[in-house]
Amino acid sequence: MHWTRLANFRLEGNFSAGDAIGSGIKYSTGMGEGCVIERVFIKNFPENGVWIADGAVPLKLRDLHLFQNGQYGLKLGNVTARQWSTCHVETVSGDDNGVGLIHLLKIQKLYSTVGLYHIKGESHTTLQNDLVHIEDCLCPVAIHQPSLSGVIPRSVQKSMVRITGSMTPRLSLFSTTGNGIDWIVNDAVNAIQIPAGDTAMKIALFYKDGLLSSWG
Numbered sequence: 447m448h449w450t451r452l453a454n455f456r457l458e459g460n461f462s463a464g465d466a467i468g469s470g471i472k473y474s475t476g477m478g479e480g481c482v483i484e485r486v487f488i489k490n491f492p493e494n495g496v497w498i499a500d501g502a503v504p505l506k507l508r509d510l511h512l513f514q515n516g517q518y519g520l521k522l523g524n525v526t527a528r529q530w531s532t533c534h535v536e537t538v539s540g541d542d543n544g545v546g547l548i549h550l551l552k553i554q555k556l557y558s559t560v561g562l563y564h565i566k567g568e569s570h571t572t573l574q575n576d577l578v579h580i581e582d583c584l585c586p587v588a589i590h591q592p593s594l595s596g597v598i599p600r601s602v603q604k605s606m607v608r609i610t611g612s613m614t615p616r617l618s619l620f621s622t623t624g625n626g627i628d629w630i631v632n633d634a635v636n637a638i639q640i641p642a643g644d645t646a647m648k649i650a651l652f653y654k655d656g657l658l659s660s661w662g
Contacts, residue, residue, distance in 0.1 A: 447473070449480035459491035461516050469494040470515070476528065477502035487511040494521040494549075495540070501528030505535075512540035512547065518579070519543045519567075522560070523551030530558040530585070541568040546576035546608070550583050554613065558585040565592045575604045576632075582611030588618040596626030605632040606642070619651040 457470045470488035477498060484507070488495035495512035498505065498521070505522075512519030519540035522533065530553045540547045547567040550560060567577045577594040580587060589607065596604040604627040607617065614635050622630060624642055630651065631640040640651075 447475050447481060448478040450477075451481070452483045452486065454485050456487040457491075458489045459515075461490045461492045461514070465492045468492050469497040469521075470512075471495070472497040472499060473502075474499050476500045477505055479504070482506045482508075483510070485509040487513075488515070488519075489513040490515065492516040495519045495543070497521040499524045501530055502533055503529055504532035505530070507534070507538075508536040510535075510538045510540075512538065512543065514542050514573075516544045518545055518549040519547045521549040521551065523549070523553050523581075523583075525552065527552040527554045529555050530560065533558075533560045534563075535561065535565075536563045538562070538564070539566045540574070542571055542573045544573055546574055546579040548578045550578070550580045550587065550615075552582045552611075553615075554582070554584040560585060560587045562587070562589045563591065565589065567593070568595045569604060570597055572602045575602055576608040577605070578607045580607065580609045580615055580617070582613050583615045584613040586616045586618070588620070590620045592619070592622055592624075594624045594627050596624075603628045603632070605629040607631050609633040609635050611635065617652070622651070 468491055470491045494517050495515045577592055592606055594606050606624055627642050629639050630642050
Protein backbone atom coordinates (compact mmCIF):
# COMPACT_ATOMS: atom_id res chain seq x y z
CA MET A 447 0.00 0.00 0.00
CA HIS A 448 1.49 3.32 -1.11
CA TRP A 449 0.75 7.02 -0.61
CA THR A 450 -1.74 6.93 2.24
CA ARG A 451 -1.84 9.47 5.07
CA LEU A 452 -3.81 9.31 8.32
CA ALA A 453 -3.60 12.52 10.34
CA ASN A 454 -5.24 14.93 12.75
CA PHE A 455 -7.88 12.89 14.58
CA ARG A 456 -8.78 11.26 17.88
CA LEU A 457 -10.05 7.70 18.49
CA GLU A 458 -11.39 6.30 21.76
CA GLY A 459 -12.33 2.65 22.20
CA ASN A 460 -14.44 0.79 24.73
CA PHE A 461 -11.88 -1.50 26.38
CA SER A 462 -12.71 -0.39 29.91
CA ALA A 463 -16.38 -1.27 29.32
CA GLY A 464 -15.71 -4.82 28.14
CA ASP A 465 -14.55 -4.93 24.49
CA ALA A 466 -12.07 -7.82 24.07
CA ILE A 467 -10.52 -7.39 20.61
CA GLY A 468 -9.58 -4.55 18.30
CA SER A 469 -6.94 -1.85 17.80
CA GLY A 470 -7.37 1.83 17.08
CA ILE A 471 -5.51 1.63 13.76
CA LYS A 472 -4.36 -1.67 12.22
CA TYR A 473 -2.59 -2.13 8.89
CA SER A 474 -2.92 -5.80 7.87
CA THR A 475 -1.13 -5.23 4.58
CA GLY A 476 2.38 -3.92 4.06
CA MET A 477 2.97 -0.16 4.08
CA GLY A 478 5.05 1.36 1.30
CA GLU A 479 6.20 4.63 -0.25
CA GLY A 480 4.58 7.75 1.11
CA CYS A 481 2.64 6.08 3.96
CA VAL A 482 2.38 8.34 7.02
CA ILE A 483 0.46 8.30 10.29
CA GLU A 484 0.80 11.53 12.26
CA ARG A 485 -0.77 13.73 14.91
CA VAL A 486 -3.28 11.25 16.31
CA PHE A 487 -4.62 10.52 19.80
CA ILE A 488 -5.72 6.94 20.47
CA LYS A 489 -7.04 5.64 23.78
CA ASN A 490 -8.73 2.65 25.42
CA PHE A 491 -8.64 -0.05 22.73
CA PRO A 492 -8.47 -3.73 23.80
CA GLU A 493 -5.33 -4.58 21.82
CA ASN A 494 -3.05 -1.83 20.51
CA GLY A 495 -3.39 1.85 19.78
CA VAL A 496 -1.60 1.52 16.42
CA TRP A 497 -0.62 -1.89 14.98
CA ILE A 498 1.41 -2.16 11.78
CA ALA A 499 1.23 -5.93 11.30
CA ASP A 500 2.61 -6.78 7.87
CA GLY A 501 5.82 -4.87 7.35
CA ALA A 502 6.71 -1.49 5.88
CA VAL A 503 9.15 -0.30 3.21
CA PRO A 504 9.50 2.43 4.40
CA LEU A 505 7.50 3.64 7.43
CA LYS A 506 6.93 7.13 8.87
CA LEU A 507 5.03 7.64 12.15
CA ARG A 508 5.13 10.85 14.17
CA ASP A 509 3.36 12.76 16.91
CA LEU A 510 1.41 9.80 18.30
CA HIS A 511 -0.42 10.01 21.64
CA LEU A 512 -1.35 6.51 22.84
CA PHE A 513 -3.02 5.96 26.19
CA GLN A 514 -4.55 3.11 28.21
CA ASN A 515 -4.75 0.49 25.46
CA GLY A 516 -4.96 -3.15 26.51
CA GLN A 517 -1.60 -4.33 25.14
CA TYR A 518 0.70 -1.70 23.60
CA GLY A 519 0.41 1.85 22.43
CA LEU A 520 2.31 1.04 19.22
CA LYS A 521 3.06 -2.42 17.82
CA LEU A 522 5.28 -3.08 14.81
CA GLY A 523 5.33 -6.71 13.63
CA ASN A 524 3.46 -9.97 13.82
CA VAL A 525 4.07 -13.66 14.57
CA THR A 526 5.45 -14.08 11.02
CA ALA A 527 8.56 -12.11 10.09
CA ARG A 528 8.00 -9.46 7.38
CA GLN A 529 10.20 -6.95 5.58
CA TRP A 530 10.84 -3.69 7.43
CA SER A 531 13.08 -0.99 6.03
CA THR A 532 13.82 2.56 7.15
CA CYS A 533 11.19 2.62 9.88
CA HIS A 534 11.14 6.12 11.42
CA VAL A 535 9.02 6.67 14.54
CA GLU A 536 9.16 10.17 16.03
CA THR A 537 7.60 11.80 19.11
CA VAL A 538 5.47 9.13 20.78
CA SER A 539 3.84 9.79 24.14
CA GLY A 540 1.70 7.35 26.10
CA ASP A 541 0.77 6.28 29.62
CA ASP A 542 -0.63 3.16 31.25
CA ASN A 543 -0.93 0.85 28.25
CA GLY A 544 -1.38 -2.74 29.37
CA VAL A 545 2.09 -4.18 28.68
CA GLY A 546 4.28 -1.43 27.24
CA LEU A 547 4.35 1.66 25.10
CA ILE A 548 6.09 0.21 22.00
CA HIS A 549 6.41 -3.43 20.90
CA LEU A 550 8.78 -4.57 18.13
CA LEU A 551 8.01 -8.18 17.13
CA LYS A 552 9.94 -10.46 14.75
CA ILE A 553 11.70 -7.74 12.79
CA GLN A 554 14.40 -10.05 11.46
CA LYS A 555 14.88 -9.80 7.73
CA LEU A 556 17.95 -8.42 6.00
CA TYR A 557 18.18 -4.63 5.77
CA SER A 558 15.49 -4.07 8.41
CA THR A 559 16.13 -0.92 10.48
CA VAL A 560 14.10 0.85 13.16
CA GLY A 561 14.63 4.33 14.59
CA LEU A 562 12.66 5.59 17.62
CA TYR A 563 13.07 9.29 18.42
CA HIS A 564 11.77 11.24 21.44
CA ILE A 565 9.75 8.51 23.17
CA LYS A 566 8.06 9.45 26.46
CA GLY A 567 6.01 7.30 28.79
CA GLU A 568 4.63 7.38 32.31
CA SER A 569 3.41 4.42 34.31
CA HIS A 570 1.40 5.34 37.36
CA THR A 571 0.14 1.80 38.03
CA THR A 572 1.29 -1.78 37.47
CA LEU A 573 0.65 -1.23 33.74
CA GLN A 574 3.09 -0.23 30.97
CA ASN A 575 6.13 -1.78 32.59
CA ASP A 576 8.31 -1.37 29.48
CA LEU A 577 8.86 1.71 27.40
CA VAL A 578 10.09 -0.44 24.48
CA HIS A 579 9.66 -4.24 24.32
CA ILE A 580 11.84 -5.87 21.63
CA GLU A 581 10.79 -9.47 20.99
CA ASP A 582 12.56 -11.92 18.69
CA CYS A 583 14.18 -9.19 16.58
CA LEU A 584 17.45 -9.35 14.66
CA CYS A 585 17.95 -5.81 13.36
CA PRO A 586 19.53 -2.50 14.33
CA VAL A 587 17.28 -0.50 16.68
CA ALA A 588 18.26 3.08 17.52
CA ILE A 589 16.43 4.85 20.35
CA HIS A 590 17.10 8.58 20.83
CA GLN A 591 16.06 10.53 23.94
CA PRO A 592 13.71 8.01 25.56
CA SER A 593 12.08 8.97 28.86
CA LEU A 594 10.16 6.74 31.28
CA SER A 595 8.74 7.58 34.70
CA GLY A 596 7.38 4.96 37.07
CA VAL A 597 5.69 4.93 40.46
CA ILE A 598 7.62 4.99 43.73
CA PRO A 599 7.25 2.67 45.58
CA ARG A 600 6.29 0.10 42.97
CA SER A 601 5.25 -3.55 43.08
CA VAL A 602 6.51 -4.51 39.59
CA GLN A 603 9.81 -4.00 37.77
CA LYS A 604 9.96 -1.41 35.00
CA SER A 605 12.40 -1.23 32.08
CA MET A 606 13.40 1.35 29.51
CA VAL A 607 14.06 -1.52 27.05
CA ARG A 608 13.11 -5.18 27.57
CA ILE A 609 14.48 -7.86 25.21
CA THR A 610 12.82 -11.28 24.94
CA GLY A 611 12.64 -14.16 22.46
CA SER A 612 15.46 -16.08 20.82
CA MET A 613 17.27 -13.23 19.05
CA THR A 614 18.99 -10.03 20.15
CA PRO A 615 18.92 -6.79 18.16
CA ARG A 616 21.82 -4.39 17.76
CA LEU A 617 20.60 -1.71 20.15
CA SER A 618 21.75 1.92 20.38
CA LEU A 619 20.42 4.16 23.15
CA PHE A 620 21.15 7.89 23.27
CA SER A 621 20.47 10.38 26.10
CA THR A 622 18.18 8.32 28.30
CA THR A 623 16.24 9.89 31.18
CA GLY A 624 14.02 8.20 33.72
CA ASN A 625 12.94 7.91 37.32
CA GLY A 626 11.11 5.26 39.27
CA ILE A 627 12.39 2.50 36.95
CA ASP A 628 14.64 -0.50 37.55
CA TRP A 629 16.46 -1.24 34.30
CA ILE A 630 17.78 0.65 31.30
CA VAL A 631 18.13 -2.70 29.48
CA ASN A 632 16.47 -5.89 30.75
CA ASP A 633 17.71 -8.66 28.44
CA ALA A 634 16.01 -12.00 29.07
CA VAL A 635 17.76 -13.56 26.04
CA ASN A 636 21.26 -13.24 27.53
CA ALA A 637 20.12 -12.98 31.20
CA ILE A 638 21.67 -9.53 31.60
CA GLN A 639 20.20 -6.50 33.32
CA ILE A 640 21.67 -2.98 33.17
CA PRO A 641 20.46 -1.01 36.20
CA ALA A 642 18.97 2.40 35.63
CA GLY A 643 21.29 4.03 38.16
CA ASP A 644 24.42 2.86 36.32
CA THR A 645 23.69 4.30 32.91
CA ALA A 646 20.77 6.72 33.15
CA MET A 647 23.03 9.74 32.63
CA LYS A 648 25.12 8.24 29.85
CA ILE A 649 25.23 10.05 26.54
CA ALA A 650 25.25 6.85 24.50
CA LEU A 651 24.90 3.14 25.10
CA PHE A 652 25.56 0.43 22.50
CA TYR A 653 24.43 -3.10 23.22
CA LYS A 654 24.64 -6.35 21.29
CA ASP A 655 24.45 -9.98 22.47
CA GLY A 656 25.20 -9.10 26.07
CA LEU A 657 28.17 -6.87 25.20
CA LEU A 658 27.92 -3.29 26.41
CA SER A 659 29.82 -0.11 25.57
CA SER A 660 28.84 3.30 26.91
CA TRP A 661 30.00 6.90 26.84
CA GLY A 662 29.01 9.60 29.30
